[in-house]
Amino acid sequence: MNIVASATEAPASHSASMAGLSLAVEGVDLRFGGIHALRNVSFAAAPGQITAVIGPNGAGKTSVFNTISGFYKPAAGRVRLGDKEITQVPVQARAALGLARTFQNIALFHGLSVLENIKLGGHHTMKAGVLSALAYGRATRREEMGLRSEVERKVIDFLEIDHIRHLPVDVLSYGLQKRVELARALAMQPRVLLLDEPVAGMNREETEDMARFILDVQEEWGVTVLLVEHDMGMVMDISSHVVVLNFGEVIASGTPAEVRRHPQVIEAYLGTEAAAPELAPAASDGLAAGKNLAVA
Ligand SMILES: Nc1ncnc2c1ncn2[C@@H]1O[C@H](COP(=O)(O)OP(=O)(O)OP(=O)(O)O)[C@@H](O)[C@H]1O
Numbered sequence: 001m002n003i004v005a006s007a008t009e010a011p012a013s014h015s016a017s018m019a020g021l022s023l024a025v026e027g028v029d030l031r032f033g034g035i036h037a038l039r040n041v042s043f044a045a046a047p048g049q050i051t052a053v054i055g056p057n058g059a060g061k062t063s064v065f066n067t068i069s070g071f072y073k074p075a076a077g078r079v080r081l082g083d084k085e086i087t088q089v090p091v092q093a094r095a096a097l098g099l100a101r102t103f104q105n106i107a108l109f110h111g112l113s114v115l116e117n118i119k120l121g122g123h124h125t126m127k128a129g130v131l132s133a134l135a136y137g138r139a140t141r142r143e144e145m146g147l148r149s150e151v152e153r154k155v156i157d158f159l160e161i162d163h164i165r166h167l168p169v170d171v172l173s174y175g176l177q178k179r180v181e182l183a184r185a186l187a188m189q190p191r192v193l194l195l196d197e198p199v200a201g202m203n204r205e206e207t208e209d210m211a212r213f214i215l216d217v218q219e220e221w222g223v224t225v226l227l228v229e230h231d232m233g234m235v236m237d238i239s240s241h242v243v244v245l246n247f248g249e250v251i252a253s254g255t256p257a258e259v260r261r262h263p264q265v266i267e268a269y270l271g272t273e274a275a276a277p278e279l280a281p282a283a284s285d286g287l288a289a290g291k292n293l294a295v296a
């Protein structure tokens with residue numbers, strides 16, 4: 001399954017390469033009244049790689065995502081997507097530039113089917129409105145709608161949710177609802193995908209399935225993935241780079257093996273320099289085998 005191939009056959013508006021873009025956060029500072037949520041946060045996510053952002057509860061991980069996607073405006077600092085600075089770009093325009101996300105708490109439209117929820121993901125790529133109808137004509141618009149359905153079909157096949165596409169999302173298990181959220185984000189044909197706790201609350205089997213899908217998104221579609229997750233086994237297995245936040249500051253950054261050994265990281269997780277169980281044994285086994293999906 002390769003969404004890249006169909007994108008390159010698309011009309012002009014979709015013909016640009018879908019390859020992952022780099023993402024950079026530079027010196028970002030964010031406050032909520034007396035709370036200093038982010039302090040001079042800088043890191044980069046390499047194109048086409050999986051970068052994880054980890055840290056204890058309240059460390060600022062979701063705030064980083066909200067800043068990157070434009071929901072929060074930083075008091076200082078910049079966000080760059082590829083070679084464009086997007087710090088002042090509105091949320092919807094960021095989506096059009098190739099940024100998509102899933103949310104820490106499931107954000108699906110209740111009462112709508114799986115397919116309808118996925119279709120909502122793709123809307124920003126359509127040239128809607130009277131002016132565009134005049135400019136592009138009906139034939140182009142029909143062609144574009146055909147392309148959109150093709151993308152939706154591929155996403156549904158890829159995430160193995162064809163059998164549930166007409167069900168209302170409300171009747172689905174938690175794990176499947178999270179998968180539908182991922183489907184909606186993928187239907188936006190992102191070049192950078194932000195995933196905020198994609199396996200939170202999932203059982204082991206659901207977690208392994210989701211980890212495999214995230215790896216496939218990166219490997220087969222070339223999308224840049226920025227992942228926030230508390231499941232350390234999964235983070236250490238599938239990420240190539242890990243950024244650690246604590247109290248709104250980056251305290252470590254490096255390969256999974258490097259951050260796992262970092263004294264400040266161990267301290268942040270346990271409040272002591274003793275080995276943090278969630279950062280140690282089983283995860284290191286997975287790492288030794290490269291992108292092994294054995295989730296700790
Ligand atoms: N909209 C907001 N208004 C006020 N304070 C906020 C807001 N968003 C985040 N914060 C505060 O900023 C800090 C960082 O919160 P954030 O949600 O980014 O943490 P997190 O690392 O995602 O935590 P968790 O692992 O629990 O999801 C917290 O002190 C939080 O209360």
Ligand SMILES: [Mg+2]
Binds near residue numbers: 062104
């Ligand atoms: Mg959060």
